[in-house]
Amino acid sequence: MNQTTDTSAVSLLACDDGFDPIEDRLRANIRSTIEAVFNEELDSFLGRLRYGREAGAVKGYRHGQRDRRITGTFGTETISVPRARVENKDGKVREWRSKALPRYQRLTKRAEALIASVYLSGTNTRRVKRALFALFKGAVSKDVVSRARAAQVKVDRDAWCARSLADEDIVRVILDGTVIKTRIDKRATNISVLAAIGVRRDGQKVLLSIMNMGGESAAAWRQFLDDLDARGLTRPEFVIVDGAPGLEAALVALWGDDLPIQRCTVHKHRNLLAHAPKQMHEELGNDYRDTIYADTAAEVEKRRKAFLRKWRLKCRAVADSLEEAGERLFTFTRLDPAQWKAVRRECPELCVSGPVHAVSDTQASKRSPNIMANWFRAANHSLTFRPSFSKLRMAR
Numbered sequence: 001m002n003q004t005t006d007t008s009a010v011s012l013l014a015c016d017d018g019f020d021p022i023e024d025r026l027r028a029n030i031r032s033t034i035e036a037v038f039n040e041e042l043d044s045f046l047g048r049l050r051y052g053r054e055a056g057a058v059k060g061y062r063h064g065q066r067d068r069r070i071t072g073t074f075g076t077e078t079i080s081v082p083r084a085r086v087e088n089k090d091g092k093v094r095e096w097r098s099k100a101l102p103r104y105q106r107l108t109k110r111a112e113a114l115i116a117s118v119y120l121s122g123t124n125t126r127r128v129k130r131a132l133f134a135l136f137k138g139a140v141s142k143d144v145v146s147r148a149r150a151a152q153v154k155v156d157r158d159a160w161c162a163r164s165l166a167d168e169d170i171v172r173v174i175l176d177g178t179v180i181k182t183r184i185d186k187r188a189t190n191i192s193v194l195a196a197i198g199v200r201r202d203g204q205k206v207l208l209s210i211m212n213m214g215g216e217s218a219a220a221w222r223q224f225l226d227d228l229d230a231r232g233l234t235r236p237e238f239v240i241v242d243g244a245p246g247l248e249a250a251l252v253a254l255w256g257d258d259l260p261i262q263r264c265t266v267h268k269h270r271n272l273l274a275h276a277p278k279q280m281h282e283e284l285g286n287d288y289r290d291t292i293y294a295d296t297a298a299e300v301e302k303r304r305k306a307f308l309r310k311w312r313l314k315c316r317a318v319a320d321s322l323e324e325a326g327e328r329l330f331t332f333t334r335l336d337p338a339q340w341k342a343v344r345r346e347c348p349e350l351c352v353s354g355p356v357h358a359v360s361d362t363q364a365s366k367r368s369p370n371i372m373a374n375w376f377r378a379a380n381h382s383l384t385f386r387p388s389f390s391k392l393r394m395a396r
Contacts, residue, residue, distance in 0.1 A: 030074050035081075041100055042082050060086030060096060070101065071136055071144075072108035107144070111136075115145055116153055165198075165208060166232030172199035173208070173236040174346065175247060177216040192216065194224045198236075208233065218246035225254050235259070238335070240346050242267045243325065262331040265292050266347040268322070275317035284318060287311070292344055297333040304330070 046059050065080045084096040097103060107115070118128050128145045174197040179190050192215050196208040209228055213220035221244075235255050240262045241247050251259060269288055276284050287310065291303040304322075311319040322329070332343040 027075060027077075031077050031079055034070070034077065034079050037100055038079075038081050038098055041098055042084055042096065045086075045096065046084065060084050068101065069106065070108065071106060071140070072111045073114065073135065075136060115140065119145055161209070162231075164232050165228065166234075168198060168206065168208075168233070169201045170198035170206075170208070170233060170236055171201050172238045172240070173197070173233075174199070174205075174240045175221075175251075176242050177213075177244065177247075194220065196224070196228060198233075216244050216246055218249045221247045221250035222253060225250050229254060238262065238331075238343075240264060240343070243271075248328075260331050260334060261328050262343060263325050263328045264347050265329065265344050268325055268329055271321050272318050275321050276315050280315065284311070284315075296337075300330060300333055 042062070046062075062082060062084045065082045067078055068081050069076065069078050071077075081098060081101065085093050086096050087093050115128060115132065118131060129140050132140050175195075177192060177194045179192050181188055181190055183189070184191075191212055193210055194213050194216065195210045198206050198208045200206065209224070211224055211227070213224060236259075238260050239251060241251070242264045248261060251261060269285070272284055272288060273281050287307050291300065291307050294300040294303050308319050308322065311322075332340050335343060
């Protein structure tokens with residue numbers, strides 16, 4: 001297909017308001033360029049050029065062309081795709097299919113990625129249509145946005161979930177489960193997700209995994225941890241948990257009894273307040289903070305005993321709740337004292353639930369039929385962490 005384009009200065013300058021001669025010239029050449037790609041692909045498959053008469057076995061024959069409509073970052077174009085009949089090894093004749101443009105594909109990969117990124121930034125399908133109207137010239141409907149988002153997100157999530165963790169220098173792992181609200185089958189539904197955040201040796205936090213396991217049982221946590229182990233995650237030097245019995249049992253089963261496990265001090269503070277009358281909350285909070293934030297391990301133990309003696313008399317349920325946590329509430333005393341502040345303030349719920357609910361409030365999670373795929377992509381772009389410590393060192 002040959003087309004003679006007027007390159008005179010008059011044709012470039014004679015333009016109305018809103019007309020861009022550069023864009024117009026480029027778009028005029030796009031169709032011929034795309035059609036040349038398909039013709040070259042078919043020539044390579046058949047082993048001869050169009051109208052060629054090379055000797056040897058013939059794989060197939062051309063028989064016309066069909067028009068297809070494709071949308072890319074260059075806009076929407078109707079192109080002619082060549083057709084051919086090819087013969088299989090078993091002698092059956094079939095239609096040649098282009099690998100560059102699979103059947104039913106209407107968007108290029110870059111267009112899919114662009115639409116999905118705009119959608120998952122927190123807007124809805126109709127707003128994406130308006131935002132990209134100038135680029136795609138109105139060819140992007142809400143249905144196109146939904147298809148592009150589903151296709152692109154699934155590919156990215158599958159690759160992310162299968163990535164190797166062997167090269168990650170993870171020294172600390174934060175584990176927690178949370179519940180997020182989403183829309184499934186046009187109904188608001190709460191789903192339980194398990195998440196793992198790793199802390200590198202330089203203090204940078206990274207999202208390791210997130211899975212919908214249906215609950216926080218020991219079996220669910222064990223399956224979640226086995227997936228991390230299978231992907232190459234090494235045994236961490238320190239683990240912070242919220243105190244779920246199933247999680248602690250799964251950790252011990254996988255990495256042994258000697259794994260340093262720290263119960264979240266923030267969760268325990270809430271548990272203590274739940275066991276005390278409201279008029280005692282201020283006094284209880286002051287005593288608990290004095291115990292947890294003591295300067296030395298000996299001072300921590302001294303104030304712990306004083307706390308138990310006092311609250312056994314005032315409110316025994318509070319003392320029993322503190323004893324339930326056991327030594328794992330004070331595992332941070334085994335670290336270098338320079339790291340105590342970071343560990344005592346590290347709450348799994350704040351690390352996991354905060355970003356989770358921030359993302360789940362967007363249209364990316366509420367309107368998705370594949371909630372985990374969309375949550376992953378949105379969270380992966382929105383989670384930003386600051387280093388909480390410089391280096392983790394176990395005290396000898």
